[in-house]
Amino acid sequence: MTGRAPMVVFANFLSDLAVDLDEGEILTQWARQAPRKAWLLGPGDVLVTPVPLGPEFLRYVYELTAVPPESVAVVTVPPAGAVPLARAVEEAGLAEHLRALAGDRGAALLPTALDASAIAFARRIGIAVHPYRSVEAAEGALTTTMSLNTKAGFREVAGRLGMRLPAGRTCRRQQVEGVARELLRDYRRVVVKPDRSAGGHGMRFVSRDDLGGGAALALDAIGGPDGLWVVEACLDVVESISIQLDVSASGTRALFSGAMRTAQGSFTGYVAPLPPSCAHVAGELAAWGEALGRHLADQGYAGPFALDALVDTDGVAYANESNIRRTATTTPHAMVTRLTAASSNRRPAWALSKGRAHRPLDFAGALARLRAAGRAFDPQRGEGVVLYADEPPDGVSWRYAVIGASAGDVEEEEAAAAEVLLMGP
Template sequence: MPRVLLANPFSHAMAARPEDIPDDVVPYYDAMADRLLWTLGPGDVGVVPGPVNHRFLSYMCDLLGFAPEQLTMLSLTGYESSSWYPGANPKLVADVADAVDRLGRDRDWHVTCYIRDRHVVAWERALGTADAASAAFADNVAEMLNTKSIFRAVARAAGFPIADGRVVAGGAELVDTVTELLATTGVVIVKQDMNSGGDGNVVIARPGRVGAVAPGARSVLTVDGPGREDVERALSGRHLADPTAAPVGYGPAAYVVEVFHPRCSSFYVEMEVPRDGPVRLSNYGESRMTPLWSGFEIPPRTLGSEHTELLCTGARQLAELSRSFGYVGNLDCDAIVTEDGEMIFNEFNGRVGGATHIDALCTRILGPGYLDERILLTSNAVPSPGFDDLVRGLDAASLHLDRGRGAGVIIAQDNTVATGTVEYVVVGRTREEAEEYEAGLRRVLGGSDRPD
C-alpha cells in the first residue's frame, strides 16, 4: 500500500504554540521528522519540514535494499509557507498530487504522519484518502490524547495508578498548588499540558531533595523557604507566577503539577490501535534518562515479569479506551516504577512514539521476531563527527550491522550538519554483545565507552 508521509512534529497538537519553538530546538524537531523515513518504501512520497538529507537517505535505502531514486522526497523549505495546513501551501499540495498521479492514482494510497492532527485530515480530504476515522481526528482526538490533563482524567476514571497531583493554570493557582504539595513531599514536577520529551517540565524542590538535574525535566528550581512567597519568587524566574507577563516562548498554558519521584525507572509501550481487531503491541522498553529521555534499552533491562505484565496489560487497556474515543493508529504509553516498587502510569501519546522508527527498521532488517531475539541499545542527540567520517570510522572498526549475524551498529538518524549529533541503534544477540558494540561505537565517536 503506497503512502504519502507527512513528517509533521511541528504540530499545534504537540505544543501550545508551535511558532514559539526556540530556534535552537527546531533542528531536533527536524530530526524527529527524519526518523519516519525508515517507514518508507519504493514508490512512496515523503514530505519533511527540514532540508532533505540525501546522504543519509542513500545510507538508509542501502540498508533497506532499494534505491533512493524510488522515493519522491519534498521539503517544506522549498515552499513559501512552513505550515502543514494544505490551504496555506497550495503549491505543495499540487506537487504531492502530481507525484501521486505519476506513480499511479489508482493505487491504494494512504496518508501517514507523525501525528494525525486536523491539518493531516485536511490533507486526506485534499488527496481523496479520508477514511471512516477521519471525522474523529478532525474533532481533535489526537490533540486530546497528547494532553497530560486529559490523560489524568481518563486514567483516574479507569482506576489506573497515577501520581498525586492537580491540573492548574499558571499564576496564583500554580503557586498555591506547588506550595501545598512541596510542604508534603519536598519535590514536585510542573509539566506543560501540551509538550513532549521533557520540554516544558520543571522540577521544584526543597534544598537537598534532588541534584542539579532530574530525570524527565528540562531544569530544576530550588525553593529555599517553606512559604508561598518563597515559591512565588522561584517561579517568577521562569515566568510561571505571572504568565501574562511572559515573553514569547513562555506563553500562558495549562500545567500539571505532580509529586515527583527522582529515583525511578521509566518505561514505555508502543502499540498499533486498529479500527477493528486486537490492539498490537509493537515494542516496549526502558528509557535512558540523562536527565531527559536520551534513548532506550529494548527490551527493558530492569523490569521484572510482574511489572512487565502490569505495564503491557495497562497499556492495552489504555489503547482500548483510546479506541472508544475514535482513535486509531500509533499509541505510546509511559509509566514509572518508584523506589517502593509501585508502577505509576504518567501519560499516553496518540502519535508516533520515540521507538516507532526503531521498530520499523528492525522489523524490516532483522525480521518481525527481533524483540524476542535481540537486545537493542539506542541513544539520540549524540555528538558525532560528520556523517561520512562516522561511516568510515564504523567500517574501519567493523562495527556496522552485519546482516548475516544480525548484530552491529545502525545509524538511525543524521543531524550532524545542523547540531553535530546522530542517533544510533546498537543490535546484539546478547546484552554483552550489544554493550561491546556500543563501547566500540563510543570510541569511534571520540567519547567514553559508556553512554552519558
C-alpha cells in the same frame, strides 16, 4: 514492504498535537529528526520532509532496505516558520506536485502526528489517512488525540481506567505556585508540567528550598496566561519506562516495551526490552496499555500510541503520560524489525543513543569509521550500529541505534560504538 498501498510519509513534527505552535524553537529542533522517516519507505512511497536528507544517508538507507532509489520520491518543504507542515506545503506551492506523486493508486497519508492540518491536507490532495477507512473517520478521532496528548487529559482518563498515578493536581497557570506549595507540605519535591508538552519541554522540578524565603515560582511562557498545568509529587525514580501499542479493528496489540533514558525529564535515548530492574512491572504496564487501547478504540482512534510510566525505588509503577501519535521510538522500532527480518537475529534487543564526537564528521566519514572498526550493522547477523538519523547539522551531535541479540550484546556494542564514533581522533 510489498503488497501494500503506497504511503505519503508526512513528517509533520511541526504540529500542535504535542506542543503549542508558538513553541517554535523546540518544534524546529524536533523537525531535524525527520530524516529517520526514510526507514519507512518502500517502492512507490513519497516522503514529505521539513528538512533535507543527505545523499549519502539516503544511499545508505536504500542499501540496507533494498529499496530501489528510483522507486521513491523525497520532497523537501522549504522553511515557513512555526506553522504546520501542511501549511508550509501550501505556501511553497507543492500541494499539486504531491497530488501528482500520490496519483490514483489508493495512496494513504502516514502522518507523524494525527492533527487537523494533516487531515485537511489528505483531503486536499485526495488520499486517505492511514490506517483509517476514510478521512472522515480520521477526523472523528481528533478530539481524543488532542485530549490524550495533554497531561490533564491523560490524568483524567487514566484515573478512570484504574491506573496508579503520582499524587497531583491540574490547575491554571496562576494557581501553580499555590498548588506546588500545598504539595510540598507532604513531598520533598514536585514536578511542574505544562499541559501540552512532550520530551520534557517546559518541565520544572521544584523543592521546598526553591520556594523558601518568599521566593516566587517562575514558569516558562508556555500555554499562555490561562493555560493548564499539572503539579505532581516527584517520585524517587529508578526507571522511566514505556510500552508502545497499536489499535486496529482486531484490537489492541503490544509492539514493544523498554526503558527511556532521560536527563532532567528530557528524553535522551531508549533501550528495549525492559531491563531486569523493572521487568516485574511488565504485566501491569501491558494491562494499562490495553485498557487505554480499548478506550481509544471506543473513541474511534486507530494506529500507534505509547504509555509512559515511572518505577520508584520500591519497585512500584506509576502511569505518567500517553502519546497518541508516532513517538521517538516508533520509527526506530519499525527500522529494527525491518532490518532484522531476514537475519539470524529473531528477537533483537536494541538501543537508541546519542553523543558528541571529538570533532565534526560527515556521514560518509562516520560510516567509514564504524565499518573500519567492524561495528557497522551486518544484515546477515542482524546486529551492529545503524546511523538512523542522518548527519547532524553540527557534525558532532550524533544519534545512532545499536542492535544486538541480547541486552548484554547491545550494551557491549554501544560502548564500543561510542569509542569508535564519538571518542576517536
